[in-house]
Amino acid sequence: MLDATPTVSALDYRDIFELRGRLYHQAMQKVPNARDNEFLNVVREARITPGMTVVDVPSGGAYMSRHLSDVELIGLETSQTFAELATARAQNVLLYENNQFPLKDACADRVLSIAGLHHVRDKCEIFLEMRRILNPGGRILVADVAEDSFVRRFLDDFVGHYCETGHSGWYFGASTRAELHDAGLNIIGDKRLDYLWCAQDMEQLADFCRLLFGMTLADTSTVADGIRNYLGIRELGHQVGLNWQLHCFACES
Numbered sequence: 001m002l003d004a005t006p007t008v009s010a011l012d013y014r015d016i017f018e019l020r021g022r023l024y025h026q027a028m029q030k031v032p033n034a035r036d037n038e039f040l041n042v043v044r045e046a047r048i049t050p051g052m053t054v055v056d057v058p059s060g061g062a063y064m065s066r067h068l069s070d071v072e073l074i075g076l077e078t079s080q081t082f083a084e085l086a087t088a089r090a091q092n093v094l095l096y097e098n099n100q101f102p103l104k105d106a107c108a109d110r111v112l113s114i115a116g117l118h119h120v121r122d123k124c125e126i127f128l129e130m131r132r133i134l135n136p137g138g139r140i141l142v143a144d145v146a147e148d149s150f151v152r153r154f155l156d157d158f159v160g161h162y163c164e165t166g167h168s169g170w171y172f173g174a175s176t177r178a179e180l181h182d183a184g185l186n187i188i189g190d191k192r193l194d195y196l197w198c199a200q201d202m203e204q205l206a207d208f209c210r211l212l213f214g215m216t217l218a219d220t221s222t223v224a225d226g227i228r229n230y231l232g233i234r235e236l237g238h239q240v241g242l243n244w245q246l247h248c249f250a251c252e253s
């Protein structure tokens with residue numbers, strides 16, 4: 001394991017994604033089904049039905065859109081780069097800042113958030129905003145890396161070492177439960193989601209991670225070693241998968 005100290009504060013992540021967003025998008029375009037299990041797990045937990053209005057925040061380049069049909073999907077983003085990349089793919093992504101969403105009260109049946117909130121130190125404000133836009137009877141699903149998980153060690157130690165801008169964050173833990181509670185949200189589900197990110201072979205999987213996490217200081221074979229050491233892999237016959245995990249809270253207001 002590497003002993004790496006992140007080189008930047010996570011306060012700068014909005015700017016970092018203006019730089020890293022295109023590499024992230026390139027990864028998601030090259031291997032669009034790599035994270036299918038992740039999106040499908042959250043969609044399943046959200047119990048989405050046709051006709052619903054679903055808000056995805058932060059949406060990145062609107063990658064959730066592959067997994068939802070017959071709903072109105074609205075992406076929210078802080079990064080201009082991601083918003084432009086999504087708009088170029090004819091996806092509906094709106095920019096927001098200061099944790100304030102450009103949406104009216106009680107307009108969403110579901111609010112989803114995947115792997116973005118560890119960039120936000122004080123999450124209470126954004127949880128309050130999610131609650132404000134939620135319809136009565138609606139549901140919020142927030143999924144992110146847990147502070148005590150092997151995924152956090154991979155991100156902060158390995159990715160942090162090979163990404164020019166480092167990696168650090170405010171991951172999910174006991175304080176997240178308190179912040180959800182403080183925002184007036186009732187936690188109805190609280191669990192780890194374990195699944196695989198998949199590709200056709202180890203080289204493709206490592207290349208995907210290298211681009212997704214902006215590990216420009218590593219070559220593909222170094223990233224493959226990091227994946228094996230920190231995450232572990234599973235051979236699936238025609239594919240290979242790496243172990244990934246997010247902690248998911250389901251909430252009502």
Ligand SMILES: C[S@@+](CC[C@H](N)C(=O)[O-])C[C@H]1O[C@@H](n2cnc3c(N)ncnc32)[C@H](O)[C@@H]1O
Pocket residue numbers: 013014017057058059060061063077078079082113114115116117119120
């Ligand atoms: C790992 S990506 C996740 C994007 C998308 N949900 C996905 O699963 O592919 C992290 C996201 O966090 C966003 N982000 C970075 N800093 C942020 C901040 N301070 N507040 C809100 N979002 C932020 C980035 O723009 C990016 O969309």
